Amino acid sequence: MADNNLDELTDEELILEFQQNNTVRAFEILVERYKNPLTNYVFRFLGDYEACMDVVQDAFIKVYRYKDSYSSIAKFSTWIYTIAGNLARTEYQRRRRRKFFSINAFGEDKDETYDIPDESYRPDQITDSGIKDEIIQNAIQKVSPAYREMVILRDIQQLSYEEIAEITGITVGTVKSRINRGRAQLQKLLKDIYRE
Amino acid sequence: MNPNDDMKYQDVVNNLKQMQQVKAPSGFEADLMRRINSGRYPAENSYRRKIFLPYRLIPSAALALTAILLIFVLNNNGTTQDNPLLQAPREREDSATKTKTALVSSEGQSVSKDELSTSREISGGQKIADNLRQDKPAGNSAPNKENFSPTVKGNISPAGNSDRFITANFTSNRITDYPVSKAGLNFRQINLSTEQKVQLSRLKERLELMFNERSKQ
Numbered sequence: 001m002a003d004n005n006l007d008e009l010t011d012e013e014l015i016l017e018f019q020q021n022n023t024v025r026a027f028e029i030l031v032e033r034y035k036n037p038l039t040n041y042v043f044r045f046l047g048d049y050e051a052c053m054d055v056v057q058d059a060f061i062k063v064y065r066y067k068d069s070y071s072s073i074a075k076f077s078t079w080i081y082t083i084a085g086n087l088a089r090t091e092y093q094r095r096r097r098r099k100f101f102s103i104n105a106f107g108e109d110k111d112e113t114y115d116i117p118d119e120s121y122r123p124d125q126i127t128d129s130g131i132k133d134e135i136i137q138n139a140i141q142k143v144s145p146a147y148r149e150m151v152i153l154r155d156i157q158q159l160s161y162e163e164i165a166e167i168t169g170i171t172v173g174t175v176k177s178r179i180n181r182g183r184a185q186l187q188k189l190l191k192d193i194y195r196e
Numbered sequence: 197m198n199p200n201d202d203m204k205y206q207d208v209v210n211n212l213k214q215m216q217q218v219k220a221p222s223g224f225e226a227d228l229m230r231r232i233n234s235g236r237y238p239a240e241n242s243y244r245r246k247i248f249l250p251y252r253l254i255p256s257a258a259l260a261l262t263a264i265l266l267i268f269v270l271n272n273n274g275t276t277q278d279n280p281l282l283q284a285p286r287e288r289e290d291s292a293t294k295t296k297t298a299l300v301s302s303e304g305q306s307v308s309k310d311e312l313s314t315s316r317e318i319s320g321g322q323k324i325a326d327n328l329r330q331d332k333p334a335g336n337s338a339p340n341k342e343n344f345s346p347t348v349k350g351n352i353s354p355a356g357n358s359d360r361f362i363t364a365n366f367t368s369n370r371i372t373d374y375p376v377s378k379a380g381l382n383f384r385q386i387n388l389s390t391e392q393k394v395q396l397s398r399l400k401e402r403l404e405l406m407f408n409e410r411s412k413q
Contacts, residue, residue: 031225053220061231132211133215151212180205186208187208190208
């Protein structure tokens, strides 16, 4: 299939093309389409851009390696969000464990870190230029992970309740209730912003 | 979820929607394709490896260690071995009674274990008495011989309401006429060898000779 035609195909058609004919260009188009939404989703969940990039790359590598495990009954976006979400959750737990066992956990100042400062290109600093965005991002990090994921998928990624239910593997009712609780937690955390 | 909830959290929703999109770096595709082509995939953890990862083992290892420590501590407290020399000897049930009451099975009917042991005692007692009579020196005839000769007086009477059993009471008047109670005696049972038995019977003979001589005097 010609490259021009590939650009017009839907996500599901592209992954089928990649499955059946091993067309790498189809995969590259999928990467182009999903790299930014996934980066935004994973970054808002983890709050660390470097870790987020690793997770998103790992998600695409999984798509590349296990392309045959995708079944056409599901939407491609749901599938890739599920992969990225699982990887993000695993990374979040790993980081929490590492933090628990690290020397920082025993220090007086819990926010103190021993990371070597990285002066390289940091899009998170560019995008979170506004103080408000930074405050909101910090507040999101304080919301319980189960609620945080739902709020990000709904209010930041603008996905439907059904899609979120499919991605997370829980019922629509539970999704709605978790979104509600997450929003309530966020509102409590951001009350100072609303006063202003 | 109420339809009013969206309105309730309108500020939060709006703020989240207005947040700037975080984008992937420009060289994202190139890095990704490089990783794919170089085969530097994230190592897939096998099921077995996932289970036996050290951090997963920490809670179970701690639990096992605690259990082992508890077992050791409790065992050390519980296993204070009593010195057998300081313990009171175990009282034998069969020797604690003043008179022995034996239940002997009658007329070839099925005999229980207790019944058998009791009948053995009776026959054993008679046997000892017979032996003592035989062991007595032939030429040693004394006027009050009967006072010192070992005798076993048997008193057999029907027992209770059952005609299957008979009660046998045995008392010895060999040396003393008063009944000897073994209750409260501190003794232990020793299985004698044949040599020891022979030695014991000799001692008994000597003792009897001594008694005979004293009585003559």
